[in-house]
Amino acid sequence: MDNFKFHVYTEIFFGKGEIKNLPATLSKYGKNILFAYGGGSIKKNGIYDKVMSLLSEKFNVVEFANIEPNPSLDSVKRGVELCRTHAIDVILAVGGGSVIDCTKAVAAAFYYEGDPWDLVLDSRKITKALPIVTVLTMAGTGSEMNRGSVISNKDQKLKLGMGAPTTLPQATFIDPTYLYSLPPMQTAAGAADTFSHVLESYFKKGEDAFIQDKMSEAVMLTVIKYAPIALKDPENYAARANLAWASSLALNGLTGNGKSGAWSVHSIEHELSAYYDLTHGVGLAIIIPAWMKHILNEQSVDRFVSMGVNVFKISDQLDKMEIAKKAIEAMEQFFTSLGIPMKLSEVGVDEEKFELMAEKAVKYGALKHAYVPMTKEDVIQIYQLCK
Ligand code: NZQ
Ligand code: ZN
Numbered sequence: 001m002d003n004f005k006f007h008v009y010t011e012i013f014f015g016k017g018e019i020k021n022l023p024a025t026l027s028k029y030g031k032n033i034l035f036a037y038g039g040g041s042i043k044k045n046g047i048y049d050k051v052m053s054l055l056s057e058k059f060n061v062v063e064f065a066n067i068e069p070n071p072s073l074d075s076v077k078r079g080v081e082l083c084r085t086h087a088i089d090v091i092l093a094v095g096g097g098s099v100i101d102c103t104k105a106v107a108a109a110f111y112y113e114g115d116p117w118d119l120v121l122d123s124r125k126i127t128k129a130l131p132i133v134t135v136l137t138m139a140g141t142g143s144e145m146n147r148g149s150v151i152s153n154k155d156q157k158l159k160l161g162m163g164a165p166t167t168l169p170q171a172t173f174i175d176p177t178y179l180y181s182l183p184p185m186q187t188a189a190g191a192a193d194t195f196s197h198v199l200e201s202y203f204k205k206g207e208d209a210f211i212q213d214k215m216s217e218a219v220m221l222t223v224i225k226y227a228p229i230a231l232k233d234p235e236n237y238a239a240r241a242n243l244a245w246a247s248s249l250a251l252n253g254l255t256g257n258g259k260s261g262a263w264s265v266h267s268i269e270h271e272l273s274a275y276y277d278l279t280h281g282v283g284l285a286i287i288i289p290a291w292m293k294h295i296l297n298e299q300s301v302d303r304f305v306s307m308g309v310n311v312f313k314i315s316d317q318l319d320k321m322e323i324a325k326k327a328i329e330a331m332e333q334f335f336t337s338l339g340i341p342m343k344l345s346e347v348g349v350d351e352e353k354f355e356l357m358a359e360k361a362v363k364y365g366a367l368k369h370a371y372v373p374m375t376k377e378d379v380i381q382i383y384q385l386c387k
Pocket of ligand 2: 141193196197266280
């Protein structure tokens with residue numbers, strides 16, 4: 001197992017009604033709050049009113065609304081401006097990964113004189129960040145308990161990750177009832193995203209990281225059990241609670257630390273959302289089975305066998321390659337059963353940019369360091385398999 005440092009200081013308030021602790025948590029940082037949210041779902045489901053009722057008496061609240069899915073650099077700049085104008089002490093992000101990610105970039109760029117995009121291109125330039133508190137409304141990205149932030153530069157068609165120890169949220173509120181109003185496609189996309197995070201770790205180098213791989217399998221089993229329940233019965237508390245906690249655990253370092261190498265599927269997907277503004281989890285679900293088919297060989301087969309036997313409960317008595325192929329089939333069937341469109345043609349992506357996207361995926365994703373190293377041609381073949 002590789003050496004690693006693990007320091008995840010985010011205080012988690014988990015469960016129904018825990019939002020009552022929000023005022024006390026925010027008051028540790030000051031009175032001037034930037035209240036960040038997305039396109040308005042929180043106004044429909046009552047979360048906006050709840051937050052406002054808790055804050056309006058004690059705090060000066062400045063609203064930062066309309067943060068879009070796949071948050072843009074322009075939104076980051078807008079947020080920085082608000083923070084400077086109103087001498088903000090702490091940022092409250094209420095939403096999914098997009099809102100939370102945007103606020104991380106705002107928090108860091110607040111202390112940076114140049115263009116915030118510099119920080120995305122080189123996170124070593126992040127020196128400080130405003131404190132961030134989050135209220136999660138969508139499970140999937142794990143942004144609520146990690147330092148990462150993915151920002152889209154719409155002019156340059158680039159979607160890249162940034163992050164530093166200081167961009168980790170100070171506290172996160174996870175009330176599973178806040179996820180009840182998620183549309184089915186977002187529930188499914190979030191489940192696919194959580195699954196993909198542990199899958200990426202599972203397919204990192206480091207065969208002796210047994211404990212990490214067992215935790216990853218636990219997350220996969222949780223998603224397989226509870227995503228269909230949440231889709232059928234959106235107000236099932238156990239399903240929402242398990243999916244939400246799985247989301248946080250999947251990408252807070254627990255399963256990836258101690259293993260090395262680059263992720264594969266995320267870099268290939270980020271190009272799709274950069275060029276086509278695709279929902280991240282949908283893009284991942286489309287790419288995963290094709291990527292698996294592409295990297296399956298005599299050297300990688302044992303990973304597939306572990307997953308097939310331990311997660312998809314395929315008999316270990318079968319031939320290794322047969323288990324692997326059945327595992328890929330089961331993966332594809334699972335995403336299909338969640339109602340996710342499984343072809344690029346179904347989500348408005350044609351062949352036109354395959355080459356360009358493949359080139360960028362290899363460049364920005366360091367795919368030559370992946371579990372099975374990949375070139376531009378490999379990525380083009382993967383896109384071709386998804387047509
Ligand atoms: O904008 P509103 O109106 O709030 O609607 C949102 C949005 O349209 C809606 N939604 C969220 N909570 C809801 C709800 N609708 C009804 N009820 C609720 N309770 O869902 C839509 C999608 O929200 P978004 O925040 O975009 O989704 P997600 O959480 O999947 O975040 C995606 C972004 O996170 C990045 C992705 O690349 C993408 O940009 N990622 C961030 C990571 C990280 N920080 O570690 C890792 C991930 O791999 C990922 O790359
Ligand atoms: Zn993801």
